[in-house]
Amino acid sequence: MAGIRLIARLDIKGPNLIKGIRLEGLRIIGDPQEYARRYYEQGADELVYMDIVASLYGRNSLHDIVRRAAQDIFAPLTVGGGLRSVDDVREMLRAGADKVAINTAAVQRPELIREVAHVFGSQCMVLSIEAKRQEKGRWEVYTDNGRERTGLDVVEWARRGVELGAGEILLTSVDQEGTRKGFDCELVRTVSDAVSVPVIASGGMGSSEHLIDVVQQGHADAVAMADILHYNRSTIPDIREIARASGIEVRRVA
Amino acid sequence: MSADVAIVDYGIGNLFSVRRAFERCGASVVVSDDPQVLLAAPRLVLPGVGAFADGMRGLIERGLDKVVPEFTDSGKPFLGICLGMQMLASVSEEFGEHKGFGIIPGRVVPIPKTTIAGKRHKIPHIGWARLERPKCLAGWEGSILEGLSHDDAVYLVHSFAVQPDNGAHRLADCTYNGRVISAAIRKGNVYGTQFHPEKSGDVGLGILGNFLRAERLKFSYEAAIAPRRG
Numbered sequence: 001m002a003g004i005r006l007i008a009r010l011d012i013k014g015p016n017l018i019k020g021i022r023l024e025g026l027r028i029i030g031d032p033q034e035y036a037r038r039y040y041e042q043g044a045d046e047l048v049y050m051d052i053v054a055s056l057y058g059r060n061s062l063h064d065i066v067r068r069a070a071q072d073i074f075a076p077l078t079v080g081g082g083l084r085s086v087d088d089v090r091e092m093l094r095a096g097a098d099k100v101a102i103n104t105a106a107v108q109r110p111e112l113i114r115e116v117a118h119v120f121g122s123q124c125m126v127l128s129i130e131a132k133r134q135e136k137g138r139w140e141v142y143t144d145n146g147r148e149r150t151g152l153d154v155v156e157w158a159r160r161g162v163e164l165g166a167g168e169i170l171l172t173s174v175d176q177e178g179t180r181k182g183f184d185c186e187l188v189r190t191v192s193d194a195v196s197v198p199v200i201a202s203g204g205m206g207s208s209e210h211l212i213d214v215v216q217q218g219h220a221d222a223v224a225m226a227d228i229l230h231y232n233r234s235t236i237p238d239i240r241e242i243a244r245a246s247g248i249e250v251r252r253v254a
Numbered sequence: 255m256s257a258d259v260a261i262v263d264y265g266i267g268n269l270f271s272v273r274r275a276f277e278r279c280g281a282s283v284v285v286s287d288d289p290q291v292l293l294a295a296p297r298l299v300l301p302g303v304g305a306f307a308d309g310m311r312g313l314i315e316r317g318l319d320k321v322v323p324e325f326t327d328s329g330k331p332f333l334g335i336c337l338g339m340q341m342l343a344s345v346s347e348e349f350g351e352h353k354g355f356g357i358i359p360g361r362v363v364p365i366p367k368t369t370i371a372g373k374r375h376k377i378p379h380i381g382w383a384r385l386e387r388p389k390c391l392a393g394w395e396g397s398i399l400e401g402l403s404h405d406d407a408v409y410l411v412h413s414f415a416v417q418p419d420n421g422a423h424r425l426a427d428c429t430y431n432g433r434v435i436s437a438a439i440r441k442g443n444v445y446g447t448q449f450h451p452e453k454s455g456d457v458g459l460g461i462l463g464n465f466l467r468a469e470r471l472k473f474s475y476e477a478a479i480a481p482r483r484g
Contacts, residue, residue, distance in 0.1 A: 003381045003382055003383065003407075004381075005380070005381050005382070040455075043455070045381070045382055045409075070270055070271055070274060071274060072274070072278070074271070074274075074275055074278070074452060074453060074454070074455055074456075074458060074459060075409070075453055075454075075455055076409055076411070076450075076453050093268050094268075094270065095270070096268065096270045096271055096274075097268070098268055098271070098411075098453065118305075119304070120266070120303065120304055121303050121304035121305060122378065122413070123303060123378050123380070123411045123412065123413070124303065124304075167378050167380075167411075167413075168378070168380060196367075196374070196376065196377055197376060197377065197378065198376045198380050198381075221376055221380075221381075222380075222381075251381075251382040251407045252384075252405045252407060253407075
């Protein structure tokens with residue numbers, strides 16, 4: 001199998017790294033740069049920045065955070081939050097992002113996915129999906145950090161996004177996010193098996209065992225983690241070691 | 255003071271990261287779309303992401319398509335990264351057939367949609383992979399991969415890969431679910447990496463540091479015997 005990527009996810013509000021529960025009740029954690037550097041030095045395979053209120057309030061200060069990060073973090077950076085146009089994406093790439101994650105603007109205007117993929121390549125266009133469980137086996141797409149329903153079915157939307165040119169899917173379970181109770185493995189497996197592109201599982205990682213579950217049962221291609229790292233309940237090297245011991249192929253970091 | 259390395263700016267890609275990575279290695283860097291500046295540099299880097307045809311068009315529109323073969327013919331060290339490596343090949347199959355520079359003969363082909371066992375796997379190939387030395391190659395000494403250990407991994411994100419016509423041009427491979435991918439190629443002073451050294455942590459910085467120490471080849475045997483490119 002391909003190596004499973006261990007991704008540090010940093011949710012941003014204004015100048016701060018924050019963390020919530022089910023994308024609400026946000027608490028300030030600290031300076032995003034300090035945490036990003038720590039995760040880079042620990043050997044995170046990628047970093048994801050999400051400005052989680054940007055789409056509600058328009059323009060954001062995310063550019064400065066990304067520019068600082070790109071100064072001395074030599075690992076892939078994915079950035080999302082409030083990006084609405086090809087020009088917004090270009091600016092974010094200029095600031096130092098390698099990929100952009102788009103949710104709300106893509107739901108409002110799916111053609112944006114095609115435009116971004118056409119100009120910058122599919123590898124740059126990450127479709128961010130916030131999924132909320134409905135009746136068994138169905139999930140609905142939400143936007144604006146789990147606040148707004150869209151009526152879209154997650155699996156259908158994921159397939160559509162890939163047809164339009166998304167090269168990757170960042171799949172966040174609104175139900176599990178911030179709960180530390182584990183990923184929604186059924187959601188991740190259903191989406192991962194339905195699309196041809198890699199799926200990043202996000203939302204719910206409370207322990208290394210949750211990572212093993214979402215890879216082995218959920219067929220995740222990459223795993224995003226946040227408060228397990230922010231609150232120092234575990235470290236990337238420890239998680240990497242436990243994953244490897246369970247037979248999951250991960251990068252070896254010297 | 256003149257720069258140690260020039261980066262070709264042709265309107266695409268995250269040039270900032272490439273620049274920062276070289277600066278971290280202690281180099282002075284110039285990012286330019288001026289052919290004279292680029293040709294005068296002691297080392298040239300052609301980065302790039304996105305579609306093959308767009309990349310070639312971006313170079314042609316800026317009058318930079320002549321710069322690449324002229325520079326590589328000079329014997330000075332050249333590095334193409336990702337799409338920049340793919341453009342060194344003769345032809346790409348991405349969205350139709352498109353001509354590349356043909357500096358390192360070969361084709362750019364899609365990564366097989368299945369694993370070696372025939373199971374469907376995810377495309378693009380995104381992630382970190384170990385660099386493996388092709389069997390025909392004695393070692394990486396004297397190349398930009400000098401000093402790498404066999405566990406060192408680099409970051410790739412791509413749907414297409416180069417297949418060099420001449421196996422001797424393969425510098426490093428990696429495997430994706432059993433599929434062998436050409437991760438780095440070399441012909442004399444000309445290097446290409448499918449992976450992103452600027453995104454590959456300390457391993458990548460080490461490779462860029464090696465590139466900064468690469469010396470000009472006074473005489474290229476292959477260039478001397480190969481028919482001149484049209």
